Amino acid sequence: MLLTILYIVGITAEAMTGALAAGKRHMDWFGVMLVASATAIGGGTVRDILLGHYPLNWIANPQYLLITCLAGLATTWIAPLVVRFHKIFVILDALGLIVFSILGCRVAMNMGQPVIICLVAAVVTGVFGGLLRDLICRRTPLVLHKELYASVAFIAAGLYMAQLHFGVSENIAIGVTLVTGFLLRLAAIRFSWQLPVFRIDESADKPKEEAKS
Amino acid sequence: MLLTILYIVGITAEAMTGALAAGKRHMDWFGVMLVASATAIGGGTVRDILLGHYPLNWIANPQYLLITCLAGLATTWIAPLVVRFHKIFVILDALGLIVFSILGCRVAMNMGQPVIICLVAAVVTGVFGGLLRDLICRRTPLVLHKELYASVAFIAAGLYMAQLHFGVSENIAIGVTLVTGFLLRLAAIRFSWQLPVFRIDESADKPKEEAKS
């Protein structure tokens, strides 16, 4: 129940960040709705397609698709507010990430998948919406460069499963995961924690180009 | 029957526009066939994957894949003709859009999907082929900027379903939808009807980038 409410808050916030990205590419209303929806529910869609988990959530519950389309269109009116109060979106996005992670993990667990696949499902749910947004808008995907993001989804899902494994009741496990994951993500932003970055000079490019055509 | 003929005309025309896009990127024959096929049958493929509707149409009927590959290769010979008589392609593309929309709508209806999902299926079928083409060829997707396109697919599917709902016979419903949708699309091109565009200055970019990493 709490998860459902937080899920709706999460997809709304994600849809709005998607709409802003569409606006920077001067897209029309259809493009705005498309990018908003891909950002908000694309991660869960990719997860379900990979797992063969049909019907997709937004096809069984089209109201979620309506919410993301409307949130996208609403953003075209209130963009200045969204940009101005972007700190609220940082918070909503962090909350959404943990909620997506828990929900993605549960889908895979309910299918009886092994632990590693449950972790992958959590990360895909949390991260691939933003990836799709950046692919459609032709930006280098932010999640592959910036502060801990996929890692937070990974850790949150691991924490959630570990608690269930050790007999913690579901509600408490969800609560602990939400609070811990949320604080971890905010700390990662605040202190600019990031994974090590792998850099290759383009000058090293030449010999490699022949290697893999 | 008529729909099948129009479908073949539609995928042939779409495959040719895909091949032209591949030619502008100096792709080889394999690339030409890939982009041609993605443009022509990619929309239906994405729709079927989202709906979990297997087998995919072109896997059950590989002749459609052969047609798009051959149409793509043929375009490498007759490109000057295609460019010269591009107005014919505007017309074929408009026809194809409505045919794709009706067929996509019918697939979802046969699965017993709710109305909103049938509309989404119609739009995905009509629009995602061009989206895939532009992603592979690394162009900003045209359908997200230009005259009414997705909207025409949406309206055509709505008109088709409304007629069936009110007891109009299938053949008449198809005919009315084809003519109306086709004229609507041509009118949109002629009079440059478009959806409102959402523009954000890149200067508004900075604060937002932090919000969603």
Place this chain on the structure above:
Amino acid sequence: MLLTILYIVGITAEAMTGALAAGKRHMDWFGVMLVASATAIGGGTVRDILLGHYPLNWIANPQYLLITCLAGLATTWIAPLVVRFHKIFVILDALGLIVFSILGCRVAMNMGQPVIICLVAAVVTGVFGGLLRDLICRRTPLVLHKELYASVAFIAAGLYMAQLHFGVSENIAIGVTLVTGFLLRLAAIRFSWQLPVFRIDESADKPKEEAKS
């Protein structure tokens, strides 16, 4: 058995080329693992999704995903070696291509698909990993420009199926296909064999842009 070993060699080599591409984009460790895995097992994933062949190979056998993630991370340590001994990767990549092609072909054959779909399955398995890598890293896909690559996968799959059709035992068919396909790919690189390229001047662009919006 031999195929399984070669498959593991193949995905390891592909994961390393994917990691190098990620390094040129200055991605973090998560990005490196994502691109490495997409390059190595993305082709089989796309094939299985198109065929509706569930569960996906790496979900049923998560150890393959672990291998590609670890190979990707390892590349961040030994990148200079990988770049220096790139000729070894040319060879491993050529081997991987034929192995992927045979395995992709077999999946479709086991599903009872017609010959043309088996050929498509082989090409998709061999080629789409590299395509996904180049899409995520925003490069124009190399496989659509360079020496025979998809064509080699196509020919290898055709040769394999032809042998089975004429009663050659499976092991011999695999051996003959591996050797022939491998030499064909190396010859294509050595002598720069390529498919004809389709070029259109951008000046021919203007009239066409109206044709397909």
